[in-house]
Amino acid sequence: MDGPEEVKKHATKYEASNHTFFKKLFDNLEWRFQNSTFVDFGCGKGASLVYASELGFKKIIGIEFSSKLAKTAVDNMQKLSDQKGGKVNFEISNIDAAQYEIPSDADCFYFFNPFDSFILDKVLQNITRSLETKHRKILIVYLNAIHNEVIERYQFKKVKYLSPDELDIYYFGGAYVYTNV
Numbered sequence: 001m002d003g004p005e006e007v008k009k010h011a012t013k014y015e016a017s018n019h020t021f022f023k024k025l026f027d028n029l030e031w032r033f034q035n036s037t038f039v040d041f042g043c044g045k046g047a048s049l050v051y052a053s054e055l056g057f058k059k060i061i062g063i064e065f066s067s068k069l070a071k072t073a074v075d076n077m078q079k080l081s082d083q084k085g086g087k088v089n090f091e092i093s094n095i096d097a098a099q100y101e102i103p104s105d106a107d108c109f110y111f112f113n114p115f116d117s118f119i120l121d122k123v124l125q126n127i128t129r130s131l132e133t134k135h136r137k138i139l140i141v142y143l144n145a146i147h148n149e150v151i152e153r154y155q156f157k158k159v160k161y162l163s164p165d166e167l168d169i170y171y172f173g174g175a176y177v178y179t180n181v
């Protein structure tokens with residue numbers, strides 16, 4: 001994987017989210033997709049961004065530190081948007097997730113075990129700061145949630161937990177969904 005060594009040492013390797021599982025997880029959440037901005041921290045080639053567009057999110061953001069993966073995500077989302085007459089509102093930032101400033105309308109945050117607790121904690125601090133600036137209801141969806149204890153240090157409430165055995169694909173950390181209100 002390309003990218004700065006000090007970011008890479010905290011990263012997990014690229015693996016795309018599973019489409020069936022993603023759909024099942026989100027279909028069972030009560031959420032107003034059409035008015036919501038989805039952010040995937042560690043978007044890789046953009047698989048979850050494509051799935052999020054199928055759910056009708058208003059805006060879709062991918063954050064990826066590897067420039068090669070980020071470029072592929074842009075190409076994949078551009079292709080999708082072209083097929084839909086330019087109607088997919090997306091943005092990919094080739095940046096370390098810890099450095100990404102959370103937009104004030106971002107409210108659905110997706111993590112597919114992208115990095116260790118060090119980076120996750122920094123992202124959680126950024127989300128918390130963004131909520132202090134502009135209060136809004138948010139969702140945090142964490143798949144293969146190896147470091148969920150980090151999220152639980154903050155003021156977020158668990159609304160769903162799926163154990164590894166309940167998932168179609170075995171993910172050691174299971175899946176958690178949190179909210180703030």
Ligand SMILES: C[S@@+](CC[C@H](N)C(=O)[O-])C[C@H]1O[C@@H](n2cnc3c(N)ncnc32)[C@H](O)[C@@H]1O
Nearest residue numbers: 011015016017042043044064065096097112114
């Ligand atoms: C397990 S993959 C998930 C890919 C994608 N989210 C999906 O669901 O299909 C984790 C991704 O996080 C990226 N990543 C790891 N650390 C990162 C960081 N600090 N900032 C941005 N991206 C990071 C990796 O390069 C990799 O593409």
